[in-house]
Amino acid sequence: MRVPRKLLSLLSLALVPALVPALVTSPGAGAMEPVVSAAPPTPVLVAVRAAHRGQWDRVVFEFEGGLPADRRVEYVDRLFADGSGRRVRVAGQAILRVRFEPAQAHTDDGSPTAAPRRVAFPLPNVLTAVRAGDFEAVTTYGLGLAKRTRVRVTTLQAPPRVVVEVRAGFPTVQRRVWFFHRDRFVENREPFFVPVRRLVRPAAPAAGVLDRLFAGPLPGERERGLRLLRSGATGYDDLTIAGGVADVRLTGRCRSGGSTVTVAGEVLPALHQFATVDRVVLRDPTGATLDPDGPGDSTPECLEP
Structure with a gap:
């Protein structure tokens, strides 16, 4: 018996809803599950402390969650706040800017960590450490110095630390x-x-x-x-x-x-x-x-x- 063309079209439309879900939802050898990779945690600055050893003043930045991938230490004439661009008050005859990225000085809920915003030290060269930014995964500090001298930077583990050493081999x-x-x-x-x-x-x-x-x-x-x-x-x-x-x-x-x-x-x-x-x-x-x-x-x- 010959089936009219119009009837065939109607039958095809009726079968599509039943077939399409099977093609989409039926598991098969070639089925792929979406893969979601978690972003690495942002290192959190939890402490800043300093001490004098030998001919050097050592400023230690301690982190949780690993070390910041980018660590920049350089002398600057002035220190400006991240984000606002306002000048930050730093005492001393020289300013050493220390910048960490990615890094933050607050917890995930926005609470500040124990890392100080501003702290003074009784050291020969390093007078103070002043935070200039905790903005968009960048944390910046300025170290106020009595004198511009040689600087070296090292890292330590357990716990993760960045050590900024400033030469202090002069009389006081x-x-x-x-x-x-x-x-x-x-x-x-x-x-x-x-x-x-x-x-x-x-x-x-x-x-x-x-x-x-x-x-x-x-x-x-x-x-x-x-x-x-x-x-x-x-x-x-x-x-x-x-x-x-x-x-x-x-x-x-x-x-x-x-x-x-x-x-x-x-x-x-x-x-x-x-x-x-x-x-x-x-x-x-x-x-x-x-x-x-x-x-x-x-x-x-x-x-x-």
């Missing part, structure tokens, strides 16, 4: 640096500024104590209530000592906030400890000060209560 002497004592101020117990000892280069001790000042107190000193009272300043510049006068200009901003205690309480005694200094002239970032030619110390108007 101990000098005093004053910090604001928060607890004494709250309790109204003078003195509100107390000295601690730091190593500085004898070739430039005045600059050395100011560098140590703006590096801030050590972690143990912070636990005792010591703080760097910056009054908005980010550092100093144009330091000269001549004719018994130490003249120095603050950088950044300058404000007292209406307080009777300011950064002047740290800078003035730090410079007065030197026998060649009879008077200190402290200037604001524009170079202004209240009494530059007077018989005593001079501070800027921005530090007045």
